[in-house]
Amino acid sequence: MPLLGCIADDFTGATDLAAMLVAHGMTTVQVIGVPQGPLPEADAVVVALKSRTAPVTHAIAESLAACEALLAGGAKQIFFKYCSTFDSTDEGNIGPVADALMKRLQAGFAIACPAFPATGRSIYQGHLFVGQALLSESGMENHPLTPMKDPNLVRVLSRQTEAGVGLVPFSVVHEGESAIRRAFNQLRDSGRRYAITDAILDEHLHAIGAACAEHALVTGGSGIAMGLPQNFRNQGLLPEREHADALPEAKGAMAVVVGSCSRATMGQIGLARDHVPVLELDVLATPDAKALAAKARDWAQDKLSDQRPIVIVGSAMAEKVAALQQKLGREAAGALVEETLASIAADLVQRGVRRLVVAGGETSGAVVQRLGITSLRIGPQIDPGVPWTYAEPAGLHLALKSGNFGARDFFLKAFQS
Numbered sequence: 457m458p459l460l461g462c463i464a465d466d467f468t469g470a471t472d473l474a475a476m477l478v479a480h481g482m483t484t485v486q487v488i489g490v491p492q493g494p495l496p497e498a499d500a501v502v503v504a505l506k507s508r509t510a511p512v513t514h515a516i517a518e519s520l521a522a523c524e525a526l527l528a529g530g531a532k533q534i535f536f537k538y539c540s541t542f543d544s545t546d547e548g549n550i551g552p553v554a555d556a557l558m559k560r561l562q563a564g565f566a567i568a569c570p571a572f573p574a575t576g577r578s579i580y581q582g583h584l585f586v587g588q589a590l591l592s593e594s595g596m597e598n599h600p601l602t603p604m605k606d607p608n609l610v611r612v613l614s615r616q617t618e619a620g621v622g623l624v625p626f627s628v629v630h631e632g633e634s635a636i637r638r639a640f641n642q643l644r645d646s647g648r649r650y651a652i653t654d655a656i657l658d659e660h661l662h663a664i665g666a667a668c669a670e671h672a673l674v675t676g677g678s679g680i681a682m683g684l685p686q687n688f689r690n691q692g693l694l695p696e697r698e699h700a701d702a703l704p705e706a707k708g709a710m711a712v713v714v715g716s717c718s719r720a721t722m723g724q725i726g727l728a729r730d731h732v733p734v735l736e737l738d739v740l741a742t743p744d745a746k747a748l749a750a751k752a753r754d755w756a757q758d759k760l761s762d763q764r765p766i767v768i769v770g771s772a773m774a775e776k777v778a779a780l781q782q783k784l785g786r787e788a789a790g791a792l793v794e795e796t797l798a799s800i801a802a803d804l805v806q807r808g809v810r811r812l813v814v815a816g817g818e819t820s821g822a823v824v825q826r827l828g829i830t831s832l833r834i835g836p837q838i839d840p841g842v843p844w845t846y847a848e849p850a851g852l853h854l855a856l857k858s859g860n861f862g863a864r865d866f867f868l869k870a871f872q873s
């Protein structure tokens with residue numbers, strides 16, 4: 457039975473949260489989409505939705521369905537995870553989803569804390585900073601879908617909910633758990649239902665987490681999740697686990713498929729070229745998923761090994777990407793490469809690949825869908841934000857890397873851990 461049931465508003469955010477929980481001693485499984493059937497065995501279950509920028513009613517319905525499944529599975533506390541830059545608009549979806557969950561759980565009061573000091577996200581006097589810049593001067597003010605032009609989270613959240621929003625300022629958070637609990641009570645007594653909590657250091661997140669032990673609902677970024685496992689240990693519900701990140705032994709052939717054109721990924725391909733077999737598909741010359749997959753199959757035939765990975769690349773430099781987009785349209789071009797790489801990944805798995813790295817967020821989504829994977833057990837991190845995971849029925853170790861994540865030697869290092 458899971459102790460903590462989590463609802464994440466996007467896929468990579470879910471993985472990030474899951475990795476945080478594992479690092480703090482909870483075994484964790486990430487479920488893709490609303491769970492169907494019984495929940496997997498783990499201390500925490502993280503449901504990955506795609507609700508960050510979905511229409512509000514859809515985001516609410518999916519989040520409530522996820523919440524029902526987690527409660528039915530026995531979860532003792534629900535955590536609603538959103539981005540550490542509070543990605544949302546005045547219409548939602550953070551406020552409306554939190555309102556719906558609060559009502560369902562009859563919670564009455566919840567924190568909203570996207571702070572994540574390790575990644576430079578801190579909150580002071582209710583204002584969110586990204587590194588040294590206010591949120592509204594961090595580049596997030598130009599985000600295409602969720603431009604964040606107001607750094608004051610009390611104001612931002614107030615525009616998304618009818619409920620009153622208050623602040624637990626640094627001077628209180630700094631005093632620790634008891635002072636934070638008193639501040640929660642004062643806010644609740646004065647009719648507020650949400651508290652933005654200042655937090656600058658990890659110790660603040662631990663103190664805030666401790667003060668939320670009895671809350672039915674906690675909302676925030678993955679940072680605040682570091683304070684929650686200790687509550688379950690204090691209650692005698694969670695044993696001390698030294699290896700919450702343990703996965704079955706990794707055996708079998710190794711491969712990397714790449715659909716990300718991000719700068720970090722391009723560097724990773726460059727380094728891999730000097731060490732392992734790399735096939736770069738020319739999608740522009742052959743814009744045909746079947747033909748490309750057949751070419752990859754022939755190439756890979758005598759190269760699969762359990763000693764070193766092979767790397768198959770669909771991505772290209774900006775000019776070639778632009779040319780393919782001009783030829784097919786932006787969406788169709790992306791879909792073609794995703795389709796190609798998903799077919800190649802399925803083929804590789806059929807031929808015995810059991811350790812697979814996928815580079816690219818959308819590409820990862822396409823591969824996971826093609827392989828019919830619905831849940832991933834979270835293992836040790838390769839680089840920050842990218843853990844190895846294990847897909848049980850398929851017996852497959854998978855690392856799903858968002859484009860800009862990972863050091864330059866990621867494609868090699870992943871298989872050495």
Ligand code: ADP
Pocket residue numbers: 715716717718721739770771772776777778780781789790791792793794815816817818819820857858859860
């Ligand atoms: P990231 O995590 O770096 O954003 P994604 O996989 O999310 O990577 O997005 C990359 C997108 O670019 C995908 O839709 C992919 O199919 C597309 N793409 C990759 N290579 C090419 C290419 N050569 N031409 C056109 N589109 C491409």
